[in-house]
Amino acid sequence: MRRIDARKRSNAQQVRRGPVSRAPRIDAVDRSIIEALQKNGREPFRRIAAAIGVSEATVRARYLRLCRENILQVTGVTNPLGLGFEAMAMVGIRTAGPPDEVAEQIARWDEADYVVITTGQFDLLVEIVCADRRQLLDLTNRLRALDGVVSTETFLYLELWKQLYDWGARIYEASGDGRP
Secondary structure: OHHHHHHHHHHHHOOOOOOOOOOOOOOHHHHHHHHHHHHOOOOOHHHHHHHHOOOHHHHHHHHHHHHHOOOOOOOOOOOOOOOOOOEEEEEEEEEOOOOHHHHHHHHOOOOEEEEEEOOOOOOEEEEEEEOOHHHHHHHHHHHHHOOOEEEEEEEEOOOOOOOOOOOOOOOOOOOOOOOO
């Protein structure tokens, strides 16, 4: 009983990060399900099953496993600018040391929808979505005040031209030569 309670508390305290963990091995059936749902997230499992030659129960079980393992997340994707959010920006952040702790703090913010550790000029890139420019200013000031942040550079989005999530499930087979 105590183990379960501790596990529940631990899970509740984790940051909601989305599907960012390394993927376990997936097979051709998994890839086909993922690609079908990237084209149409509301595609019935029955149709997916018929298209790839497996049972509907197989598709349902695979879907649940892919979601549970954070490989797949089916959600409605919106254009924040089109919804009336007036300030959307990418912020490059330089840190004083390893960026992990700063990334962990920012990942807890609702306004940060994308947090990635990078190489190059910035240690972190953070995409933030704000109601208006005043909120953007407040958020950039919050970023600058975080322990470990040396500097920031904010790139305000003027217009969103492309935002797709349909890259498929292309992965490299374990052939060892690095090619599909």
